[in-house]
Amino acid sequence: MSWPIVAVLAAGVWAQRLLGMFVGARVLSRQPALGRLAVLIPAAVVMAVIVQLTVGSGKSLTADARSFGMLVAGVLVWRRAPFVVVVLAAAAATALVRLI
Amino acid sequence: MTDSVAMGEGVSADAVGRTGPGWSDLGALCLTFFALGVTVNVLVLERVGSESLTVVAAIAINSATTELAYVAVRDAGGTQLAAVIAGWVVASRFGLLAVSLGARLRVGHWHRAAAGLQSFDPNVAFAIQQRSARDVVRVFWRVTAAMHVGWLSGIAVGVFLGNVIGDAQRFGLDAVFPAALLAIIGNLLRRRSGALAAAVGGGLCLVLIPIAPAGVPIIASLIGAVVALAVTSGDPT
Structure with a gap:
């Protein structure tokens, strides 16, 4: 990563955020039926990010300590545990598996 | 918008209350982004070798996943171009999140631009689950502030104390971010x-x-x- 690369990466991220806010949101507001997408998109995309961070390892899939940590997190979210409990339990479970 | 309005119902004592995240939620988010800031910046610093470039990259790009994607592609032997494209592509979800947020924002252009540039998973997910337009804005900036306190202190610790901490994965820090995301979208999944x-x-x-x-x-x-x-x-x- 060099200075020009940082500038190029930043420009791409800024542009997408502003496009989403000014262009994407306007299209959605003209199509009220698509308003539901505004809620469904984060559900789908955030879940994909979770999958990538949990079982992705470059271009391969792995089940490791992270998977166990996320299993614990999943049960706690389902049981409606407080946010802080979910986060700390997932880290502790992952660290524990690595320790063993 | 009816979907997001209805979403406030059925919310009880769990992570996302009708009035927005409480102090323990904000504290946990702050810790989460602190952990993320430490892990990402230790990784980036190892590769670029310059403290100032690492700090500027973290703040200017404002996307840990973009940095992680760039580093992952370069580590796998990918070209600069492939790594930059991967970094942009993973950031596309911020554009989508900005769409979701924008649909619920009732503010002026400059305020919209500022909010758009700060669109992340947690603050948008918390914000769009609020009932009133006023609460959307209030919760969005409250969560954004908590995230940035954690992210900025994580950058500082990662860059200047990274060699003291050693292997961040030992503490399960890499599980913190996905677990936090799951807790945040928990209500959407119901x-x-x-x-x-x-x-x-x-x-x-x-x-x-x-x-x-x-x-x-x-x-x-x-x-x-x-x-x-x-x-x-x-x-x-």
Whole structure:
């Protein structure tokens, strides 16, 4: 990563955020039926990010300590545990598996 | 918007209250972004060797996933171009999150631009679950502030004390971010439409990781939202 690369990466991220806010949101507001997408998109995309961070390892899939940590997190979210409990339990479970 | 309004119902003592996140939620988010700041910046510093460039990259790019994607592609022997494209592609979800947020914002252009540039998963997810337009703005900036306190102190610790901490993974810090994301979308998953969107989006990502170029699995997960929209269009909102 060099200075020009940082500038190029930043420009791409800024542009997408502003496009989403000014262009994407306007299209959605003209199509009220698509308003539901505004809620469904984060559900789908955030879940994909979770999958990538949990079982992705470059271009391969792995089940490791992270998977166990996320299993614990999943049960706690389902049981409606407080946010802080979910986060700390997932880290502790992952660290524990690595320790063993 | 009816979907997001209805979402406030059925929310009880769990992470997302009707009035927004409480102090313990904000504290946990702050800790989460602190952990993320430490891990990402230790990684980046190892590769660029310059403290100032690492700090500027973290603040200017304002996307840990973009930095992680760039580093992952370069580590795998990819070209600069491939790494930059991967970094952009994973950031596309911020554009989508900005769409979701923008649809609920009732503010002026400069305020919209500032909010758009700060669109992340936690603050948008918390904000769009609020009932009133005023609460959307209030909760958005409150969560954004908590995230940035954690992210900025994480950058500082990662860059200047990284060698003292050693292996961040030993403490399970890499599980903190996905667990936090899951807790944040927990309420969306309790609705049939949200659960379906997440199942299709997450499933597609899982199938595509081994076969598609880095970043594509996350873009493809958009199909999950479209499928859920089509299948549950008759559901009460």
